[in-house]
Amino acid sequence: MAESAVSLVVDRLLSLLTQEVKLLEGVRDELVDVKDELEVIRAFLKDADSKAEKEGIGEGVKALVNQIREEAHRIEDVIDDYVLHVATPPDYRRLGIASQIKDIKSSLLKIKNRSQTFNFISSNEGASCSSSSNAGRGLMHHPRLSSLFCEEAELVGIDSRRDELISYLVSGVSQRKVIAVVGVGGVGKTTLAKKVYDNHRVIEHFSYHAWITVSHSYDKTELLRSMLKGFYKAKNEPFPDKIVKMEKDEELIGEIREKLRQERYFVVFDDVWEIGFWGNMELALLDHDNGSRILATTRNEAAARFCKGSSSVHVHRIDPLPQKEAWELFCKKAFRFQSQGQCPKDLEELSHEIVRRCGGLPLAIVAVSGLLAVKEKSVQEWKKVIGGLGGSAMTSDPYINNVTSILSLSYGDLPYHLKSCFLYFGMFPEDFSIKRRRIIQLWVANGLVEEQPGMTLEEVGEEYFIELICRSLVQVDEVGVKGVPKTCRVHDMVLEVILSKSEELSLCHVSSSCLTFEGIARHLSISNRGSNPPKSSTRSQTRSIMVFDKAMLQKATVRVIFAKFKLLTSLDFEDCPIDHLPKELGNLLHLRYLNLRNTDVEELPRSIGKLHNLESLDLRFSLVKELPVEISDFPKLKHLLAHGGYATGLKIKGSFKHLEFLQTLFTIKVEDDVSFLNDGLQVLTKTRKFGICNLKREQGGYLCTVLEKMTSLQSLLVYSVNHQVEILDLESEFSPPIQLQSLWLGGQLDRLPNWISKLHNLSKLILSYSNLMEDSVEVLQALPNLKSLVLFWAYNGERMHFEGGGFQKLKYLYLAGLDYLNEMLIDEGALPLLERLQIGPCPMLEEVPSGLQNLRCLEVLSFAWMTNEFNQRWSQQESQISRHVRIHRSDGTYDPDDKASIRAWEERKFGASKHWFG
Structure with a gap:
């Protein structure tokens, strides 16, 4: 990691020395000397960093x-501080820069002299299976993707345990029972509890169910x-706003009791530590004597047995x-990935020894085998792993220490460029679901991603992300339609190792405040679960801040952030x-990443125009509706995200002429001025994700001209100004970007555009209010890579026929608002991979x-707002058809006079498109 930090600074120095920045007399020469010293020191660091992680090497x-x-x-701080003051003259503190640089130069000379006593040599050791060796491969074509995200049912011996727990849940006494999984x-x-929770027998048996992570x-x-x-x-009901705003426990308890009434419920409390936890929950979860069940996972058996005073308890020890x-x-x-899952003969003895040292703990086995999976299958490499485990792992608690030892070994084995990225997960709270795109953009903003030829930094970051999953240090939480992970988590024991390493390196710290903490860590996370200041500290300034405080932030805290931390990236x-946001936002001249997603911010200060280094601005689901004109002068901006629903966009004033590096522009609102399309968007040739709404019919041709120049476009959303009436005219002679993978069109179509049939890479398609007829289905079912299809009030045909051989890769199909449909046929051989089917409302469909x-x-079959006739016929056929379906749901009965309920359902499903596009 030190080598990564030095490389980053050398790059910064080179950039500074080659730019036309006015350097004080003597400063340029001193910076050149510092750069030279750092380049020499960098040659020692790979070996030093590797040795520093191994047991037995001196402190x-x-x-x-x-x-x-x-x-x-x-x-790096001195450089950025210098640039900051150059940008805001006059500033007499600039005169102290030269002396600071001389002091640093002197320190580096002393370090270099001391390093020579250790006889370090330049080495590539520890960089095995570096994702950089796979440069240019791209996330979608990663050869391991098909095996990476298989569910943890691969954990052996889980089936019998799962079935035993399910029997306790769905049978036995009628009184409320607590099943405690202890280990x-x-x-x-x-993992076991999740397999039980997701089982179709459990889902069908209980009216209500909820998974709660406690920690x-x-x-x-x-x-x-x-x-x-x-x-x-x-x-499938909308969550009321009044509950979001409730702050009193007694109000929430009352809501829970009212919701459950006499219904049978199943609740999982995962990772319970506190003995008195149950006392906080039992008032809400009444015993209706109807077979309700509670499952808790805990390391503390005393916490499990504490429930015995009010409930029947079964302790299931793992x-x-x-x-x-x-x-x-x-x-x-x-x-x-090799040997068909079989251990080569020459590695058996060493492998058995490694397994023995794991103590039978799946987490330890998965961690160490993930490490070995990316190593050369040789006796030498296996011996290194055994040597790294050492003998101290069996002291104190043999289980916990063994896991910690193995996880530390996995961390030490990471290539240099991955160590800082891995430790950055320490910024997130325990059991937090982390979005893939969010963590990657944070890595990029903080200079943790190395450039690779032919790839964007985000693509390289995705390689890093996959590498950490390969090594089982990061767990996939949710997988998207394309088979790519959308969110991930780190196990709480992995997080303990991360936080321990971060404190040792003064890298990350989780705090409950930033009012008094300055110079404690390179990266600061503010959370109501934060700890006291760490023992270690750093002379460098904090570069990134994340805030996870759910309560309204005190204005003093916000002021401190903008006053104290002026070198934030x-x-x-x-x-x-x-x-x-205060006007002092404009003082953060080095800021590259600003995330205001799902906040109550309504307006950005005009001082934001000073942030010429800004690369990513996320305003999704905030209250910002319009950007100040100054935003158009951001030469480095790559990602601008702003939308509050499927047909809402951001109004942008000014020109796009300086935004030629934009990769993401999603979603903007079209104005009446045609020049906005004809000239304003012409520079966006590097855009990969683009969304635009409020489009008029006569503007369609101009938009097609713009889209043809977006040759790297992968995701596209287009919505007309009044999508239930206005024609969306995209039929002009149009050659669509061949790399397009996701497409959402909202508006009236005279017919399905011909160019859609040319989208051979398209995997996700959403059509809304499109007036399609039966011939359109014939076109769509021929798309070779389509995995997800949503037709939302988009089909006017009376018959829908899925022919044999059609939709060969489709996994998800959602058909909503098919007002005229009265017959649906599915041939043998059609939709062979379909896993999820959702249908309705369909007011004319009476036959199954x-x-x-x-x-x-x-696996999942769902009907919503179907007619009484349909529901009656379904009840007669359900037992035969849904025998192999894991989940079956029915949501409401269609009533033509109840327009309000149907509209509420429509808004709930599609109004806030967080899960539909992106």
Whole structure:
């Protein structure tokens, strides 16, 4: 990591020395000397960084590496401070820059002299399976993707445990029962509980169900609110605003009791630590004597038995895996890409020793086998791993120390460019669901991603992300339609290792405030679960701040952020109830990333125009409707995201002439002035994701001209000005971008545009209010890579026929608002991979679709707002057709006189398009 920090600073120095920045007399020469010294020191660092992670190496090596990293950060601060003051003359503090640089130069000379006593040599050791070796491959073509995201059902020995727990849930006494899954950290409690929770028998047995993550430090009010969210989600009902605003526990408890009434419920409390936790929850979860169940996972059996005073309790202890099952799991993971999952003969003895040291803990086995999966299959490499485990792992608690030892070893084995990226996960709270795009953009903004020829920094960052998943250090949380992970998590024990390393390196710190904390860490996370100041500190300035405080931020905290931390490169307020940004925002001249997603901010200060280094601005689901004209002069802006729903966009004043580097522009609002399309968007040739709304019919041709120049475009949304009436005219002689993968068209179509049939890479298609007829289905079913199709009030045909051989890769099909449909046919061989089918409202459809039994991969089947006649026929056929379907839901009955309910359902499903496009 020190080598990464030095490389970053060398690049910054080169940039500064080659730019036309007015340097004070003597400063240029001193900076050249510093650059030269850093380049010499960099030659020592790969070997030093590697040695510093290995057990038995003296503390002197670690201290030396830390000193180098500190000086690298310090010189970066001096450079940025200098640039800051050059930009805001007159400033007499500039005169002290030269003396600071001389001091740093002197420190570097001393470090270089000390480093020579360790006889370091330049080395590439530890960089095996670097994602940089795969440069240019791209995320979508990663050869491991097909095996990476298989569910953890691969964990051996889980089926019998799952079935046993399910029997406790769906049978037995009618009184409320608590099932406690107890075991040490890393033994697989959460994985087992999730398999039970997602099982179709469980889903069908209980009217309401909710999954609640508890962890060490929990907020009772938020847990109660999360429980209610789960109950509403189980019924596909909108979550009322009044509950969002409730702050009193007794109000939330009352809502839960009213919601459940006499209904049978199932609630999972994952990762319970506190003995008195149940006392905080039992008032809400009444015993209706109807077979309701609660499942809790915990490392503390005393916490499980505490429930006995008011409930029947069954303790289900999970022990570490026996040797046979541990070996099976190890081989599946370590050799998943070679040897057909079998251990080569020459590695068997060493592999058995590695498995033995894992103590039967699945987390440890998965971690160490993930490490080995990316290494050369040789005796030498296997011996290095055993040597890294050492003998101290079996002291104190043999299980916990063993896992910690293995996770630390996995961290030490990471290539240099991945270590800082991995530790950045420490900025997020425990059990937090982390968006892939968010973490990658934060890496980029903080200079943690190395440039690779032929790739954007975001593409390189996605390679890093996949590499961490390969090594089982990051767990996939949610997978998108394209088979790519959308969100991820880190296990709480992995997070402990991250936070420990971060504190040692003064890299990341989680705090409850920033009022008194300055110079404590390179990156600062502010959370109501934050800790006291760490023991270690840094001479360098804080460069990134993330805020996770759900309560209204104090204005003093906001003022401090903008007053104290003037060298920030990233600032993230996502989901915080902040409603104002001060004009001092314009003082953060080095800011590259600003995230205001889902905040209450209504207006951006005009001082934002000073942020000429800004690369990413996220305003999605904020209250900002218009950008100041100054935003058009951002020469480095790459990502501008702003929308509050599927047909809403951001009004932008000014020109786009300086925004030629934009990769993401989603979504903007078209004005009456045609020049906005004819000239204003012509520079956007590098755009990959583009959304535009408020389009008039006569503007369609101009838009097509713009789109033809976006040769790298992958995602496109186009909505007409009044999408239920206005024609969306995109039929002119148009050659669509061949790389287009996601497309959403909203508006009246005379017919399906011919160019859609040419989109051979299209995997996701959403059409709204499109007036399609039966011939359109014939075109769509021939698209070779289509995986997701949504028709939302978009089909006017009376008959829909899915022919054999059609939609060969489709996995998700949603048909809503098919007002004239009265017959649906599914041939044998059609939709062979379909996993999820949602239909309705369909006010004219009375017969169950013919051929549903042909959908052999179907897992989820859902009908919404269907007629009484349809529902009656379905009830007669349901037992035969849904035998192999994991989940079946029915949501409401169609009533032509109840327009308000249908409109509310429509808005709930499509109004806030967070899960539909992106």
